Amino acid sequence: MITRNDHLHIDGISKNFGDVKALADIDLKIQRGSFVCLLGPSGCGKTTLLRIIAGFETATTGRLLLDGNDITQQPPHKRGFGMVFQSLALFPHMTVAQNIAYGLKLRGINGKARRERVDELLNVIQLPLIADRPVSALSGGQRQRVAIARALAIQPPLFLLDEPLSALDAKLRDSMQIELRQLQQKFGVTTILVTHDQHEAMMLADELVVMKDGAIRQSAAPATVYRHPADSFVADFLGAANLVDAGQVSGGAIQLLGRPMSIPSKHPENTHLQAAVRAEHITLRPAGASDGSAVGTILFMRDLGPLTELVVDVAGENLRVRSTNAASQGMAVGSKVSVIVDPEHVSVFAAS
Amino acid sequence: MSIGLSRKRALAFSLPALLAITPFLGACFYIFRFSISAETGTIQGFSIRPYLDLMTPFFGRSVWLTVKLAFIATLIAMVLAVPLAFVLTSLRSPLARRCLTVTILLPLILNLLVQAYGWILLLGPSGVLNTTLRGLGIIDRPLFLLFNETGVLLGLVQTSLPLAVFPIVSSVRGLSQEHLEAASSLGASQWQTLRDITLPLLRPGLLGAASIVFAFNASAFAVPLLLGGRRVQMLGVAIRDMISPLFNWSGAAAAGMILIGITLFVLVFTSWLVRITSRNVRD
C-alpha cells in the first residue's frame, strides 16, 4: 500500500553475492523529507542496500518504488540521486566550482543559471571564496562540504550518503553532523545515510534502521530504538547496555539479578529471557538499607568528570554503571552497594 | 561491482588491444609450425627432423654458451641492481633521483648501435682502456676485451641492468621502514639486517626481476652481434646465421623454439619458486 508520504518503498529486496546472502528480504518505507540512517556493524549489508538504492548494485529479488514508480531496472545515471561517497570522490582535476557545476552541466544547464546555482550552493556551505581553488588545496571539512554541495546542486529526489564523515577527526565530525542536519532540513530532501557510528546515527536520524547480517533488526525513531530496543543485538549495539539473564516467573513477572521484578512479559512461560539495562539507568546506594534491592561489590571505579564509570559484581554478573554521584557518596573499589534498577528502563527479550 | 563492467563492454574494450597483439601471436604460432616442417625452406608436412638435426656439438656449445653468459650476466646485474635500487630509493633530492633514473634507464632503450660504438671506443685494441694502460706502461700488448665473451658480458649487463633495477625499486618501496627499525632496535648490524630481513623480504621481487633479466639476456641478439662478432655464437646470432648464409628456415625455427623453451622454463620455474617461498613466509 502506497501512501502519499511514502517517498521510497523498498519492497522485498534481497541480494546474493555468489553463495553469500548479503541482504535478505528488506522491506522499508521512507517518508518524504525524512532523514533515515542505516546503522549496523561492518558487513551487515547497509552499504549494499544504499548502493542498490543508488543503482550501483542490482538486487537479486525485490523492487524499488520511487513515488510509486518502479525504478528497479533504471540505470544509476538516470536516477539522478545525489550521492556522497566514503572517499568523497571529488574530481581532483576540477576546481571546487567545476565539481559543483558538473551535474548541472550534464543536465544542460549553462551560462548564468549554472553560475548562479553554484554560487548559491557555495554560500549555503559557507565557502563563497574558494570557488576557483583546486580540490587538493582544501581541508578535510571543506572537502566534505564541497562533496555535499555537489550532490545537492542537482536537486536530487533522494540524497544518499555512504559513511561520509568517517574520515574526519572526532571534533570536526561533531560539527559537521550538526551542519549536515541543518542543510538537509533547509533543502527538505529525503536523505539516507549509512553509518556504523551509533552516536552519529542518533544525532542525524528521524528514523533509525538497525541492520545485522543482511536483515533489519529494528526501524523506529532514535529515542524509541534507544529506550525500547527490539532485541539484545540492538540493545547492545546502541550504547553500553548490560545484558543479563532473566528467568521468567509465573504471572508474567520476571526475575532480574536474583530478585523478582514486576515487568509484564508477553513471552510464554519457561522461555529463556534476557534483559537489557543501560549503564545510566542503574542507581547505586551505599549498602545497608534493606529495601529489598540486590547487593553488589564495586570491582572498578573511574571518575570521568561529569560522571563516574563503575563495574559492579552482582550475583556473579558484572554490571557497567554510570553514576553521577558515586564518588560523592564515598564509594570505593571493594565497597558493598545496593543496586537499584528502574523497571521502566528494562527491556526484555527472548535470549538469542 | 555490478555497474562496473558488463561482460560485453569488457570484451569491447579489450578487443582493439587483442587485435594489436594478434600478429605477435600469429608470429609465435608460425615459428612453431615451421619448426616441425618436413622441408627446410617452406612449411610442408610434419617432421621432427629440424630438431634432430640440431643435435650437434656445435649447437650444444651454442646453447651452453647462451645459458652460461645469460646466467653470469644476470648474477652481475642483480648484484649491481640491489645497491642501485637502495640508493635510488633513499635519494632525497628529486634532481639526483631523476639523473640516476635516466642514467640507468637509458641503456635499455637507447639505440643499441650507439652503445656498441661506446664499448668499441672503450675496449677496442686502440680504445680508451688499452691506450691508457699502455701509456702507463702496465701492458705491452693490447688486451683483447672485445669480440669475445668479456665484451658480450659487459654489454648484456649494461642493457639488462634497468630491467633488474626498476622492479627491485618497486619492491624496496613496498618494504616497511619499521621492519628495518625493529631489526636495528634488536641489535642487528646493517649487514645482519640485510641478510636476515631485507633480502628475505625482497626475495619474490628479486626472483621475478632475475628471471626477466635472464630471459632478456638469453634472447639477446644485437649485443652479441655487435660486441661478440662471429666468435661468440649465442643462440640469437646462431639462429641468424642459419637463415642468412644457410637458408635453413626450419632449423632456425626449431632453434628458436628451443630458445623460447629455455626462457619460458626459467620464467615458469622462478614464478613457481616465488609461490613456494612466499607460502612459507605466510605460514
Add this chain to the structure above:
Amino acid sequence: MRVGLFPNEGGGSYRFVIMALAAIGVLISSLPVIIVTIMSFSASDNTGFPPQALSLRWYQEVIALFTQADGSSAQSVVDATLTSLLVAVIVMSISTLVCIPLAYALTRGDRRIRTGMELLFTLPLVFPLVILGIAFLLIAESLRLDIGIWRIVIPHIALVLPFVLRNCLGAMSGIHPEIEEAAISLGASPLRAIWDVVIPLMKAGILAGLIFALIISFNEFTITFFMYTIDVSTLPIWMYSRTVSSLDPSTLALSVFIIFADIVLIVLVDKLIAGRASLF
C-alpha cells in the same frame, strides 16, 4: 640515527660496499654514452683516445648529410629519419589507443582475467626478438603483400604494448571506482564518466606510455634489422649499414643527437609519473 637501506651517515663497511657497487653500476650504464659524446667532438679522422683536439667538424658533417640531397646512397639519412619518426608516431598512437580501454577493462573487470591478460601482454618483452624478427619476415614474405611502412609498424606495436599497458594500468590503479560512481550519480552515463573523469585522471600515465612507445620504436634495431627493405628503412639500420666496416666519427655525432633526444624524453616520462614506481 635514521635506519635505512642506504644510511646517509656513518655505516662503515656496509655503506662503502653499497656505494661502490652502485658506482660500478652507474659506470657500466653510462660509460659508453659518455665516451661516444666525448669522441664526437674529436678533431681527428680516427677514433683514437684521447682526442688530440676538439672540434665541431663531425656535427657540421651530420648537418651536411641532412641538408645536402645526396643521390649516391640508395636511401638517404633524411628518408631513414623520416621513416623512423613516422613509424614511431604511428606505433605510439595505435598502441596507446588500444591500451587505454584495455587498462580500464582489466582494472575494473574480473581479477582472474586480469592476471592472464597481463601475462599475455608481457610476453613480447621476454620473447626473443631474433625469432620474432624472423617470424615476421617469413610471414611478410609469404603473404607477398606490399604493405610498405606497416611491415615495421606492426611488429613494433607488439614490442611496445607491454610498456604502454603498464603505464596505463599504473595510471588506472590510482583511480578509485567511487570517483566514477560519483560522476554517474550526478547523471553521467558510464561512458561519459570515463570520458569526463577517468581519461583526464589517466593523462600523466597515458603521456608516459606515449613517450615510451615513441622512444622504443625510434631506437628499435633487432626486428627492424630483419624487416627493412630498400624502400623502408629506419635510422638505426642506416647507421648500422654505414658503420658495418669501420666506425666513422660523424656517426658518433649523429648518435649524440639521438642520446640527447632520448634523455629529454626519459626525463619527461619520469616527471610525468613522478613518485610512482612503475616505469615498466
